[in-house]
Structure formats: C-alpha cells, structure tokens
Amino acid sequence: MAEVLVYVDHVDGAVRKPTLELLTLARRVGEPVAVALGAGAADTAAALAEHGAVKVLTHDAAEYADYLVVPKVDALQAAVAAVSPAAVLVPSSAEGKEIAARLALRIGSGIITDAVDLEAGDEGPVATQSVFAASFTTKSRVSKGTPVITVKPNSAAVEAAPAAGAVEALDVTFSAQATGTKVTGRTPRESTGRPELTEAAIVVSGGRGVNGAENFALIESLADSLGAAVGASRAAVDAGWYPHTNQVGQTGKSVSPQLYIASGISGAIQHRAGMQTSKTIVAINKDAEAPIFDLVDYGVVGDLFDVVPQLTEEIKVRKG
Template sequence: MTILIIAEHDNKHLRQSTLNTVTAAQQVGGDIHLAVFGSSIAGVATEAAAVAGVAKVLSFDDASLAEQGSEALSANVLSVASAYTHILAPATSIGKSVLPRVAAKLDVAQISDIIKVESADTFVRPIYAGNVLATVQSIDPIKVITVRTTCFDAAVATGGSAVVEAQAVQTVAQAATFVSRELAQSARPDLTAASIVVSGGRGVGSADNFKIIEALADKLGAAMGASRAAVDAGFVPNDLQVGQTGKIVAPQLYVAVGISGAIQHQAGMKDSKIIVAINKNPDEPIFQIADYGIVGDLFEVVPQLTAAL
C-alpha cells in the first residue's frame, strides 16, 4: 500500500493539520508520500521531507498553483492518483474542496471526516452531528479520505529523510479565479491549534460584552471562539465559530461561557480534554458534557475568574 497526503502549508511552513494526517496514514499502514502544491515552495518541500514516517515528497511547484485553487490541485492529484491505494487530506476547507472532485473523477466513494482507523479499508466517522459513529468499509481500489485532524496526534516534524521529487504540473482552465485574500490578524493562538479555547455564546449579550471573554482568553493565553448564535447575532466575526458548521476544536481546555450547548455546537468541541461550562441555567445541555460546571451569572463569574488567575 502507498498513501498520498495533500500537504497544507502557508507557503513557508507545513500546517499542523498535515502532521495529524500523517499519523492517520501511519495507522493505515504502508509507504507515505506528501504532495506539496504551490509556487516557490522549495522550503516547504524540504520541511515536508523531514517529517518522520514520510518516504517521499512530490513537489508541484508552479505559478499556476500559487493560490492552491481546488480545480488546479485536483487535476494534479489525479495526474498521480493511479500510483496510490489511499489519498488523504485534512478535513479543512482545502481537503473538503479538492477530494470530492478527485473522488468523482476516480468514480469512487469519498469517506469524509474520519476519526479512527480500524484497518486499511475500514474507518470510523461521525454522522448526525456526531451523535452516531458509523464504521465504513470501502472496497474501492483507491480510498479517498478526509481526516478530522483533532482526533489524531501530530506526527514528529523532524527526523525524516524523504526524497523530494519535482513533478510535472498539469495546467487546467479554472472556472474560479483568485481575486483577493483578507487575513484576520490576531495576537491570540490559532483557534484550531490552540491548547486552550474560551468561547462565548448568545448569553454574552452583545459584541461589547465579549470584552470579558477576551480578557479571560488573554489571561489564559487562549484562543477565542464563539457559538453560531453569537456569530449570527453579529457579536464576533464568523471565523471564530466553533461547531458543526464552524471549526472543529479539541483543546486541552475548553471554557464555554453563556453557551447552551446545542448539538451543533457540541459537534465542534466535545472531544476537548477538559470542558468547563459557565451558565446561569443548570438545565442547559452543555452541563451534560462538561467536566466542571459553574451555575451563575457569567457577568459576575467570568470577571472573578479572570481576576483570580
């Protein structure tokens, strides 16, 4: 068996999601190859070659791949797909965009968002917002899989000595063209990679009131998140949303403030190692999954907690 992983990076360094996916591939078994796409990515390819457990790095280096558009990436993945038994990618915006195209072209079923590897052809994935775990066995000759990275430890980023091979780049007509990119700037840790996350919900009441959530997050050195209700109400930008339709997180500590804990929110954070809930209503669903619960007015509890830290 030989596994191809679509490596994610920021044109300078590999993202941790790639390392998590390498661990999933190691559990499948077989040789692991990383495919790095982009423009002027020699440094990223070298970093990928150092990842423990990686046997080969395929470098697709061309100006047409600078923005890593899904049409261009999928065409280049397909150009080498026949050499692999498994094609994996993190279950992020890139993986969710590229691999369905690859699976459709290969005429195979995609297996999405796996959280566990049972064997080389059998995987566990959540359905119904995580309320049910489905064990799926694939008989397809090429398994196309996205990986929920929060469920796998990161592979060791050093110690490997993979060979880097330059690949011929396929150029394709793209229906979508890159216009611009706006990056959110924050001194806090990245939400999906943070070891501590403090999230606020509808109970916080307003965008101005989110300052007490920010203060607690800053005191803990944490990333800040929010429920969909808080995002929909305009309290915070949507890049902070945690949940089924937002970001999936699994930090060491997750603090839910003024969040009811609807099933859609739980789908994005219930794998957190320790969950602390602060809410004035003891009957909210969040308390059913919390390791520690504080029943009280968040406007009194959170400032006291922040001051005590």
C-alpha cells in the same frame, strides 16, 4: 510497504499542524509520500521529513493561487498516477474536502470525509467518524478504488519520526477545467495572534450570555491567559458580536480540543454538533438547567461577568 499520499496544507512553505497529524495516521497505513503545491512548496520538505515523509512531491505554478480548487485536483491526480498509493489523505478543510471529492470521482474511488481516527484494516484503512452532532460514532471504509479520506484537525498527535523526505518534482498537466473559476481578489485575514480555532488545544467560547460585542473582551482575556483560540455560538455571531469565522457549531467550525470552555452558552444541538467531541468540557452559565451542563466535566452555575474575570485572574496568578 505501500505508499500513502498526504496532501500538504501549507502557507508559503510553513506546514500547518493538521498535515503533520495526517503523517502520524498515514504511517499506520503505509509509507507517507507528501504532495506540496504552490509558492514555497519545496520549503515544506524539512518539516515533512521530520514527521515521517519518505518523499515530498512538489510543484509550483501560478494556477494554484489564481484559480479555484481544480489545479490542485489535477496535481493530486498526477501524484496518484505516479505513485499508485494505498490511500490518499487530505486535511478536512472546506477546500480539502472539495479537492478530495473531485479527485475521488476522477480516479473512480470512494471518499470518506471528516474522519477523526484511522487504522489499518484487512480491507483497507478503517475511518472513524463522529456523526449526528457527535451522538454516534461510525466505522467506515472505501469499498471501491484507492481510498480517499479527509481527516479532521486534532484527530492524532503530531509525532517526530525522521525519514528521508527526498524532494522530487511532480509533473503536472493542467486540465481544461483548471482555469474555469478565477480568483480575482484575495484579502488575507488579519492575524489575531491566537491559535487557529480548529487546531487549538484549548478553545474558549462565548454565547448569548456575553450580551454584546464589547463584552467579548472578557472571553478574549481568558483565552489569552490560556493561550487558547476564541469561539462563539451562532446566537453571538448572528447578533453581530463576533465574526462568523469563529462560529462553533453545525454551520460553523467543528472543534475537538483538549479543553473547551463554554461561557454563556446554553448548549443547543446546533452548538453541540461543533464541540461535543472535545476531551474536557467546562461551562459557565447562569441557568442551572442549561443543556450544556449535561456535557460538562466541570460546570459553574453563576454569572459569567463574575466568574470569568476571577478565573482569568487566578490563571495569571498561578502561571506567575
């Protein structure tokens, strides 16, 4: 069976969930071979093996942290040369897409970004994408070279599928471009203790109706009662009520959770683009005419300052 390269997104050896989802999809197309780079690369092997990686290619060097993107492209290109895979799958993060694009160009291959599903086809893997603010679904494939495909978080279930996961050292020679852009400083984000927005099973978002930074505590309490991530509409972010890293929409994050709760969000196209593929959508809004109600499975027309605290309280009671 053909091998499929999976680029591993990890933090000091802790594999992030979207990579495990990629292994599920990779197994539909071939045998997953993982590529883990940087500090803690070898520590990823156990988790990757448990989810189907037959091999884990690792390499660590200071360049991965000290320079932007290109060292990782060099390494992935070396892995493609070593394995001759049937496809290369990369998580659809901002960096993941940049790595994938440069790799595709170098190896003379087409690239598909932001796939939400992947299946084997007669002419190679077929990727499903959700486009035009999720109003259309397309099926595409790479028609030249080794398909390079980036996949969005929450596109597949994480499945246990124990495999050998044999660790092998990857031989990497950095290109002249590798040290072009230096990372001169790095400030890690403060952890909120909540799930990562794009990976969360439940997202609770607040918009213009929240009416002030201090009122986001209501949204956070509801999120915490459900173990959810917190999102915000562009209006709330532009008003300075919540950080841009939490923005859901066209120019922010695109999320696809099991449950999306929109509070005080009208549902403009800008916002819908980032949440329309959520499985179950719930909204709370004062305005019965708000377009968000066209999308919901359940909607409450009412004041979020009454409904959200009551909902939070009721969830706590039910959860005991």
